[in-house]
Amino acid sequence: MDYKRAISVRHSCRSYLPDTIDSSIVKKLQASITDYNLLSGLNIQLILNNGDAFGNFSKSYGMFSGVNNYIAMIGRANGIHEKEKIGYYGEKLVLEATEYGLGTCWVAGTFDKTACSCILGPREEIYCVISIGYPAAKKSFKDKLINSVMHTKKKPVEDFFDTRGNVPDWFLEGIKAVQSAPSALNKQPVKFAYTDESSDALPSVRAWITSNSSGVEQIDLGIAKLHFELGASDVEWEWED
Numbered sequence: 616m617d618y619k620r621a622i623s624v625r626h627s628c629r630s631y632l633p634d635t636i637d638s639s640i641v642k643k644l645q646a647s648i649t650d651y652n653l654l655s656g657l658n659i660q661l662i663l664n665n666g667d668a669f670g671n672f673s674k675s676y677g678m679f680s681g682v683n684n685y686i687a688m689i690g691r692a693n694g695i696h697e698k699e700k701i702g703y704y705g706e707k708l709v710l711e712a713t714e715y716g717l718g719t720c721w722v723a724g725t726f727d728k729t730a731c732s733c734i735l736g737p738r739e740e741i742y743c744v745i746s747i748g749y750p751a752a753k754k755s756f757k758d759k760l761i762n763s764v765m766h767t768k769k770k771p772v773e774d775f776f777d778t779r780g781n782v783p784d785w786f787l788e789g790i791k792a793v794q795s796a797p798s799a800l801n802k803q804p805v806k807f808a809y810t811d812e813s814s815d816a817l818p819s820v821r822a823w824i825t826s827n828s829s830g831v832e833q834i835d836l837g838i839a840k841l842h843f844e845l846g847a848s849d850v851e852w853e854w855e856d
């Protein structure tokens with residue numbers, strides 16, 4: 616999987632064609648979902664040919680058109696590091712789908728949670744969904760509008776880290792991949808710091824959120840940590856804020 620290429624071409628897609636997703640792609644996505652659920656303890660579900668969660672205009676504000684499929688990002692209610700894991704594994708699926716030529720969009724607000732046709736286990740909740748499908752060639756007026764409002768200039772690289780002095784190239788490559796990460800309202804409320812305190816230990820990187828008002832910043836953090844890992848190449852994260 617060429618995740619780096621996917622990072623460079625991905626953008627949020629809010630207008631979809633009605634076509635069903637090719638069964639060979641569905642199989643591969645299902646296999647990844649099974650793996651990620653085992654690794655994370657999440658209960659991610661792929662919902663196909665059912666757009667009810669996006670059919671209610673008052674909940675979706677008419678921002679989306681043609682959504683027939685989505686990935687329901689489900690985890691334990693109040694589970695430790697749950698939101699971070701949702702971001703990390705959900706974005707892995709987003710980048711995989713991008714490589715298959717599909718469009719995606721993370722959606723935490725503008726959908727109807729009560730109309731989601733997924734099955735929740737005891738003490739589980741839907742944190743958000745990811746719409747998925749073949750992108751429409753012609754974007755809806757609202758889709759164009761949202762993209763022009765949200766896609767202001769990228770935050771400069773320096774705004775993403777708090778480290779004085781020189782940082783190694785691999786750290787900067789990680790930060791560059793974070794620059795292209797999706798985030799709620801495109802706020803990118805994340806920062807990274809590099810430390811290389813002693814010569815006999817491996818250098819370490821810390822990541823944290825810079826605000827906590829919308830309740831989904833930890834999801835943004837999980838997404839940003841995955842992008843950092845893919846950009847910097849040889850990184851292993853712990854689940855920690």
Ligand SMILES: Cc1cc2nc3c(=O)[nH]c(=O)nc-3n(C[C@H](O)[C@H](O)[C@H](O)COP(=O)(O)O)c2cc1C
Pocket residue numbers: 625626627628629678720721722723724725726743761765766795796797798799800801831834835838
């Ligand atoms: C956790 C999360 C929640 C989001 N919720 C919504 C949403 O409710 N509605 C929407 O239209 N876009 C939503 N987005 C998409 C962002 O607006 C989009 O990622 C951001 O504007 C950057 O644009 P890009 O993804 O094209 O790079 C969400 C993104 C994330 C990461």
